[in-house]
Amino acid sequence: MKKPKNKRKSKTAKKKAPGIKRIGNLDFYRKKLEALRADLLKTVQKKREEALPETEVGDEGDVASRSVARDLVFELTDNEHRLLDEVEAALRRIEKGTFGYCESCVSRIKAMRLKYMPYARYCIKCQARFERS
Numbered sequence: 793m794k795k796p797k798n799k800r801k802s803k804t805a806k807k808k809a810p811g812i813k814r815i816g817n818l819d820f821y822r823k824k825l826e827a828l829r830a831d832l833l834k835t836v837q838k839k840r841e842e843a844l845p846e847t848e849v850g851d852e853g854d855v856a857s858r859s860v861a862r863d864l865v866f867e868l869t870d871n872e873h874r875l876l877d878e879v880e881a882a883l884r885r886i887e888k889g890t891f892g893y894c895e896s897c898v899s900r901i902k903a904m905r906l907k908y909m910p911y912a913r914y915c916i917k918c919q920a921r922f923e924r925s
Contacts, residue, residue, distance in 0.1 A: 815892030815900075821910045822886055825879050828910070832876045839869050875911070882911040894918050 815821070885891040892901050894915040901915050914922065 815906075818886055818891065821891065821906065822883065824910050825883050825886075829876060829879045829883075832872050832879065836869050836872050836876070839872075878911040878913070881913070896922075 882891065892906055893899070894901055895913045896918040897915065899915050901912055905912050905916065912919075
C-alpha cells in the first residue's frame with residue numbers, strides 16, 4: 793500500500809486564486825497604493841474643513857456663493873471617495889492574490905497600466921468595452 797503524501801501547507805503561505813500566478817514586485821504596488829490612500833484621505837479632510845467654515849454674516853449673494861462652493865467641494869470629495877474605494881479594493885486584491893489580473897477576462901493587466909493606475913480592475917480591452925456600453 794502506498795502511503796498518502798502529507799500535504800501540509802505552511803501557515804504563512806498566502807492564499808491565491810487557483811490558476812493565477814502572482815504579479816511580481818507587489819511591495820512596489822502596495823506602497824504606491826498606500827501612499828495614494830494617505831494623500832486622498834488628507835485631501836478629503838482638508839476640503840471638508842474648507843467647506844465648513846465658521847458662519848459669516850453676509851447678504852443673500854454671499855450665502856448663495858458659499859452654498860455653491862460647498863456643493864462643488866462635496867462633489868469633488870465624492871469623486872475622491874470613489875477613488876479611495878478603488879484603492880482599498882486594489883489593496884484587498886493584493887492580499888487575496890488576484891492583483892494585476894482583469895476582473896472580467898482574468899488576463900494579466902499590463903505593467904505600464906498598473907504603474908500609472910495601480911488600482912486598475914480591468915485590462916484595457918475590457919475597460920474600453922465597459923466604457924462603450
